[in-house]
Amino acid sequence: AKLLLLNGPNLNLLGSREPGVYGRTDLAEIESTLVTQAERLGHEMVCFQSNAEHELLDRVQRAADDGIAFILLNPAALTHTSIALRDALLAVAVPFIEIHLSNTYAREEFRQINYFSDIAAGCLIGLGAQGYELALQAAHKRLMDAEG
Ligand code: DQA
Numbered sequence: 498a499k500l501l502l503l504n505g506p507n508l509n510l511l512g513s514r515e516p517g518v519y520g521r522t523d524l525a526e527i528e529s530t531l532v533t534q535a536e537r538l539g540h541e542m543v544c545f546q547s548n549a550e551h552e553l554l555d556r557v558q559r560a561a562d563d564g565i566a567f568i569l570l571n572p573a574a575l576t577h578t579s580i581a582l583r584d585a586l587l588a589v590a591v592p593f594i595e596i597h598l599s600n601t602y603a604r605e606e607f608r609q610i611n612y613f614s615d616i617a618a619g620c621l622i623g624l625g626a627q628g629y630e631l632a633l634q635a636a637h638k639r640l641m642d643a644e645g
Contacts, residue, residue, distance in 0.1 A: 498566035498640050501591075502531055502629070504546040505553060505573030505582075511598075519598045522626040530626075531569070531633055538637045550579060557585040567636040568593035569629060576601070576611055583612040592639070594632040595620040 504524060507514060512523030528544040535542035543565070545556050553575070560568060568586070570593045575582050586593060593613075600623025601608040614620050619635060621628035 499541045499543065499564050500535055500633070500636060501556070501560055501563075501565045501568045502528060502542055502544045503553065503556060503568055503570045503572075504544075505571060505575045506548045506550075508571060508573050509546050509548065520625045527626050527629050531629055534630060534633055538633070540637065540640075542633075550575060550581065553582055554585045557582065557589055557591075560591050561589040565591055566640060567591065569596060569632045569636060570594070570613070570617075571596045571598070571629075572613055576613055577608055578610075578612070580612055583616065586613075587616060592618045594618050594635055595622075596628045596632050597622045598625050598628065599623060 508524055511519055511527070512521055524546060532542045532544065543563075547553050547556070557568070568591050572579065572582060572595070576595075576597070595613045595617040601611070602622065618639065621632050624631065
């Protein structure tokens, strides 16, 4: 199946951005690992990152027409603010897994607001870059189970 890895604002800076919080793995490495692992599982992984909310909305809106079966999403700071991105995901009705490198629940009060977890298929929070790999495995299992 075709999967979409979607990363929100500032995640292009992974590797150098607050490495104590977000780790030293950069986005290119996360993306290439997921592309390779998806291929091994018989899937195609499309990757997209943007700092612009409207570009993420447009990408999600295109997902259904693009034949995307599953989305792996780290909404980054939009997690705590974007009703628009939430509504886009509900509109296309493509299932998604929410990922956060850091444990947002162990952080500031303003990160306790989350517009995605209650509509996600599942969440991987606080497991660093490994969260993306675990999300892919979970998506793969769901897709296989759905095929019967
Ligand atoms: C993040 C957590 C968010 O609170 C933060 O704004 C990010 C990254 C994470 O992966 O830990 O940009 O989504």
